[in-house]
Amino acid sequence: xxxxxxxxxxxxxxxxxxxxxxxxxxxxxxxxxxxxxxxxxxxxxxxxxxxxxxxxxxxxxxxxxxxxxxxxxxxxxxxxxxxxxxxxxxxxxxxxxxxxxxxxxxxxxxxxxxxxxxxxxxxxxxxxxxxxxxxxxxxxxxxxxxxxxxxxxxxxxxxxxxxxxxxxxxxxxxxxxxxxxxxxxxxxxxxxxxxxxxxxxx
Numbered sequence: 469x470x471x472x473x474x475x476x477x478x479x480x481x482x483x484x485x486x487x488x489x490x491x492x493x494x495x496x497x498x499x500x501x502x503x504x505x506x507x508x509x510x511x512x513x514x515x516x517x518x519x520x521x522x523x524x525x526x527x528x529x530x531x532x533x534x535x536x537x538x539x540x541x542x543x544x545x546x547x548x549x550x551x552x553x554x555x556x557x558x559x560x561x562x563x564x565x566x567x568x569x570x571x572x573x574x575x576x577x578x579x580x581x582x583x584x585x586x587x588x589x590x591x592x593x594x595x596x597x598x599x600x601x602x603x604x605x606x607x608x609x610x611x612x613x614x615x616x617x618x619x620x621x622x623x624x625x626x627x628x629x630x631x632x633x634x635x636x637x638x639x640x641x642x643x644x645x646x647x648x649x650x651x652x653x654x655x656x657x658x659x660x661x662x663x664x665x666x667x668x669x670x
Contacts, residue, residue, distance in 0.1 A: 469569075469591060469624040471499030472667045473648040475534075476520060478505045480654050483512065487519040493653050494527040496663025500569075500646065502549050504534035517543055530569055537563055547571070547590065552580060557587035571626065576609040578617060585622050592621055593648065596629020597639060615642035633662075636669045 474493045481489055490501060503520045507513050517533060521543055524531035530546035533539050537560045540548040547569030548560055560570055572584035574592045581592050594614055609629070618625045627639050628648040636647055649666065656662035 469500075470645045471670050472497055472653075472663060473500040473502065473626060473646045474498045474653050474663065475502040475504050475628075475648055475650045476654070477650045478507060480651055481505075483516055486516055487523050489654055489659055490520050490523040491526065492660040493663045494524060494529040496653075496660035497667030498529060498653070498663050499667075500530050500532065502532045502534055502571075502648070503545075504549075514539070514543075517545075521545060532569055532571065540564060540568075549573070549593070557584065557589055561588050574617075576613055576617065578620065581617060581621055589623060591624040591626050591646070592617075593626040593628050594618075594644070595627055595648075597627055598630025598632075598635060611638060611642055614639070614644065618643040633665055633669075636666060640669055 494501060501524050503517050505513055505516055517539060521531050532547045532549050533545045534549050535554045537548050541563055547564060549571040550557060550560060551573045557570055557572060569590045571591045571593055572589040574580040574584055574594055576594060584592050594617055595609055597609055614627060624645040626646040626648050627644045631639060631647050631649045632652045639647060652666060653659055653662045
């Protein structure tokens with residue numbers, strides 16, 4: 469598990485263009501996609517999740533559903549990403565099976581990291597590292613703190629929060645396995661090219 473990890477977000481991805489945007493991102497080199505869309509419209513949510521899954525399958529790229537383990541199961545997604553308040557990893561593993569990719573947000577906490585590893589997470593996500601429009605309330609984490617956590621983590625690690633082409637290399641120097649991005653790809657006029665350039669950092 470290594471490479472670019474793109475995360476959709478309703479604030480920066482156009483629902484009508486989401487299939488094409490994700491298709492371009494994975495064609496550009498994204499190795500993992502997370503469908504993250506905050507809405508109260510269940511029908512729209514399901515339709516968008518299906519579109520993202522279709523784009524990922526077309527490009528043989530794993531797709532995770534943010535928070536919603538039940539939706540991941542119904543759609544036969546490749547797994548789910550869970551925040552600290554999004555339920556039990558053990559329950560998610562039981563529901564989605566032994567081969568599902570399960571991520572856990574660990575912020576900057578070794579305690580959260582250790583628990584995620586013990587509960588069978590596939591990766592731990594750390595951040596935010598820099599100012600981020602999609603995660604404005606998330607607590608900050610320094611590159612030094614990230615490097616320490618990465619060195620102590622027994623499973624793959626993901627960095628998230630304000631990651632761009634300009635700061636991506638210094639983040640990778642901490643030893644992290646994946647860079648999770650939203651705006652750096654989906655705000656670009658050339659989504660595929662943005663994904664390709666970020667992928668070339670690895």
